[in-house]
Amino acid sequence: MSxxxxxxxxxEHWVDPYGVPRRVSSDTLRSLLDSMGLPGGTAARVRESRAAVESIGSRPELLVGYAGGAVRLPGLPLGPCLLEPEEGSAPQAGLRIACDESGAWLRAPSQPGYYRLHPRCGESVRLAIAPCRSETAASRMLARRERLWGVAAQIYSLRTTDEDPVxxxxxxxxxxxxxxxxxxxxREGADALMLSPAHAMFSADPAACSPYCPSSRLFLNAAYAAPADVLGEDAVRKAMRSLAEVDWAALDAPRRIDWPRACAARMRLLRRLHHGLAGFGPHVQADYRHFLGSRGExxxxxxxxECLQADASVASDHQGKSLPWTQWKSCWRDPGTPEVxxxxxxxxxxxxxxxxxxxLAAASxxxxxRAACRAGMRIGLMADLAVGTSPAGSQAWSQAGHLLAGVSVGAPPxxxxxxxxxxxxTAFSPQALRTHAQAPFLAVLRASLEHVGGLRIDHIAGFERLWVIPEGGEAADGAYLRMPARELLALTALEAWRRQALVIGENLGTVPAGLDAxxxxxxxxxxxxxxxxxxxxLGPGRVSFTPSKRWPPHAVAMATTHDLPTLAGWWQGVDIAxxxxxxxxxxxxxxxxxxARRAEDRSQLWKCVAGPDCAAPPHRAPIPALLGFVAATPCPLMxxxxEDLAGEGEAPNVPGTVHAFPNWRRRMPADAVGACASAPWRQRFEAIRRWRGPA
Structure with missing residues (x-):
């Protein structure tokens, strides 16, 4: 079975963060293999499963290379070939598939893109030619020694106060x-606004609000649609007047989001607008028809x-309890059935x-x-790509064959x-990616890049390996599953190059060797x-903080993330409590x-920020000084x-909890646009601008 x-x-073997070798139990391996459709209970089944693995893509349908480099072509015949770009330019003739000690290869074209390679005899194959490093947005920023800055925000937390409810x-x-x-x-000088994930959630279950556990990564959260920006304020005002019983101001008052209440009111408004769609004019009609045609099946x-999940006759048991789609009647579990x-x-x-x-969500x-770029941002909005999707969501329902079943993705201790x-x-099955020429991954990547100037990829170590846990098991009872990292990273570079977008990979925690390179x-x-x-x-077990000038430049500089304490929270030990x-x-x-350890760390950090001869660290977090310290790094983007600009003590999320804290429900205390003019915010902006000056 090994x-x-x-x-x-x-x-089967791995090393934990303390350097201790670990071995995955045979029961865990057997369970994971069963979930992958590769049973190994007997010698005969092991042989059958090994044969099945060998039959998957003996010659890949999509081969990946880099512009100007050698592309390996396993199984292709030597000799003349024709290279046909998929985007309409003239085919390249006069090329030859050569051979060396490693097998057949072809010199890749200098222009990145997708190509169809036609050998002299035999079947053609697709090539994906990624850009060389110097052609990527990040490399150009590093070469120009740019020192841009921006803000990271949780979409749901934003608050806009205005007497006009529209x-x-x-x-x-x-x-x-x-x-x-x-x-x-x-207007403050920022070049980017990085957003929390905006993936499609569950319209029938708005309480399931974690943006990192979406229903589908192919579509957007409908609750984020801004109808007035697309259909006009007058149309929305008219629809709101028809819902006179809704107290829109009361929805906006609390510091914590009541997702079911807020989404119910918003959906009622959006339904009124949908009923009047025919009256919005030819431009709107044409744009909507084009959208439907481009997204298709x-x-x-x-x-x-979305309809099925909201239908109690389909998605509830006889007692009215909602059921995940995996427990629906078999006729409803597949989008291709006659019943569906x-x-x-x-x-x-x-x-x-x-x-x-x-x-409406995509258009807004x-x-x-576009508004961010017109206002002067050089990057504009940046999206966030979650590491996977909910196994109870629409993507798992409609594309079950692309995803791992019977396992959960996570992280080891x-x-x-x-x-x-x-x-x-759940996440993509590596076998399915190979079988489908990486098409499922490309669809998600393109959806994430479509309306933005950059993308953060959550847990990019998952491109190399995923920690998969058998259904019902504890987090420690998992194993690493190898993923096609070379192909996934090259395709990411290619798709980003096609959109001239900046890509950030969240490479925190336990990172496989070689991933950063x-x-x-x-x-x-x-x-x-x-x-x-x-x-x-100095001294055993003691640490000090790295001076900002010594931070490695091939990264984005940040004080914190959504899963880590804010500056004020860390300083006061809120996260420990x-x-x-x-x-x-x-x-x-x-x-x-x-x-006690935090007090020592706080003292060490303050010495690094203010100098070794500074006084004791202040009681309250010196947010401008800390932001300035991070801004002073050589990283091309800070x-x-x-939450740090607002001086908040609580982070958006406390990892490992669901109901203990209001994760994904915290709102900004005030309108952030108006707060930018306040003295605390101006001090924090000024600290960033001062240290983000010329390199």
């Missing part, structure tokens, strides 16, 4: 609030799933409503990005999360986060010891969390 596991990409937010942020914030930040499947087709036809108006929501996100993490997500090779910036920029200090309250401390940790 040989089968290795052949399937499962890593211009206000209705319980949570949306793409109109994003547009207004981006325009204001551009994939959009239809997502819309049908008939249902879609019978509920055509409702299906069209969910298509309308996606068009696109307008927000490490120094910061000693119990490990189970994210309860691979990111640089593909023009993908890593992430340098203040809390992790430490080096050995939260972990203790949620019982997330490791077996050898105590809150008292962690607070991102400040919106």
């Amino acid at each position: 040989a089968l596991a290795a052949q399937a990409g499962l890593q 211009k206000a937010t209705w319980g949570h942020g949306d793409f109109a609030a994003v547009r207004r914030l981006a325009q204001q930040l551009a 994939t959009l239809r499947d997502h819309a049908v799933f 087709r008939a249902y879609a036809a019978e509920h055509a108006s409702e299906v069209d409503f969910h298509c309308f929501l996606q068009w 996100l696109d307008q927000a990005h 490490d120094i910061h999360n000693p119990l490990g993490q189970n994210w309860r997500l 691979a990111l640089r090779q593909n023009g993908i910036l890593g992430m340098d986060v203040l809390w992790f920029m430490q080096q050995p200090g 939260q972990r203790a309250h949620a019982r997330l401390l490791g077996p050898h940790e105590t809150a008292v010891e962690l607070r 991102l400040a969390a919106l």
Whole structure:
């Protein structure tokens, strides 16, 4: 079974963050192999499973190379060939497939793109030619020694206050609030606004609000649509008047988002607008028809799933309890069944409503990005690509064959999360990616890049390997599954080059050897986060913080992330209290010891920021000084969390918790656009601008 596991990409042996060798149990390997459709219970089954793995893509349908480099062509005949660009330019003749000790190869064209290679005899094959490193957005920024800065914001947390309810937010942020914030930040000198994931969520279950556990990464969160930006304020004002019983101001008042209440009111408004779609004029009609045609069956499947999940006759048991699609009757579990087709036809108006929501969300996100660029941002909006999707979501329902089944993705125990993490997500099957020429991954990547100028990829170590946990197992009971990192990274570089977009890879935590070098090779910036920029200090077990000038430049500089404490929270030890309250401390940790260690870290950080001869660290977090310290790094882009600009003590998310804290429900205390003029915000902006000056 060990040989089968290795052949399937499962890593039986691994080393934990403390340097201790670990071995995956045979029960875990057997369970994971079963979930991959590769049973190994008997010798005969092992042989059958090994043969099945060998038959998957003996010659890949998509071969990846780099502009001007050698592309390996396993199984292709030697001799003359024709290279045909897929985007319409003239074919290249006079080429030859050569051979060396490693096998057949071809010199790749100098122009990145997708090509069809036609050998003299035999079947043709597709090539994806990624740009060389110097042609990527990140490499150009490094070469020009650019020192840009921007802000990272949680979309839902944004608040817009206005006496006119059409211009206000209705319980949570949306793409109109994003547009207004981006325009204001551009006036402050920012070049980027990085957003939390905007993937499609569950319209029938808005309480499932974690943006990193979406229903589909192919579409957008319909609750973020900004109808006034697309259809005009008068149309929205008219629709709001028809819903006179809704108190829009009351929705916007609380500091915590009531997702079911806010989404219910918003959906009622959007339904009124959908009913009047025919009256919005020929330009709107043509744009909507084009959107429907360009998204095709994939959009239809997502819309049908949204309808089915909201239909109690389909998605509930006899007691009215909602069921995941995996527990629906078999006729509803596949978008291609006659029953699902008939249902879609019978509920055509409702299906069209969910298509309308996606068009509205896409159009308003696109307008927000264009507005950011017109206001002066050189990058504009940056999206965030979650590592996977919910196994209960529309993408898992409509594309079950592309995703891992019966397992959850997470992370093994490490120094910061000693119990490990189970994210309860599914992700792409490496066998399916190979079988489908990486098309499922490309579809998600293109959807994420479509309306933005940059992309952050969450847990990019998952391109190299995923920690997969058997269904029902603990986070520590998993194993690493090897992924096609070379292909995924090269395709990311190519798609980013096609859109001239900047890509950031979240390379925090346990990172496989060689991944950082691979990111640089593909023009993908890593992430340098203040809390992790430490080096050995004087004395055993002691550390000191790395001076900002010594931070490695091939990364984005950040003080924190959505999963880590804010500047104020770290300074006061809020995160320690939260972990203790949620019982997330490791077996050898105590809150008292962690607070003592934090006091030492705080002192060391202050010496690094203010100088070795400085006075004792201040009682309150010196946010301008800390932001200035991060801004002074040689990194080409610095991102400040919106929570730090606002001086917030709580982070958007406390990892490892679901109900203990209001994760993904915290809102900004005030309108961020208006707050930019306040004295605290101006001091923090000025600190960033001062240290982000010329290199």
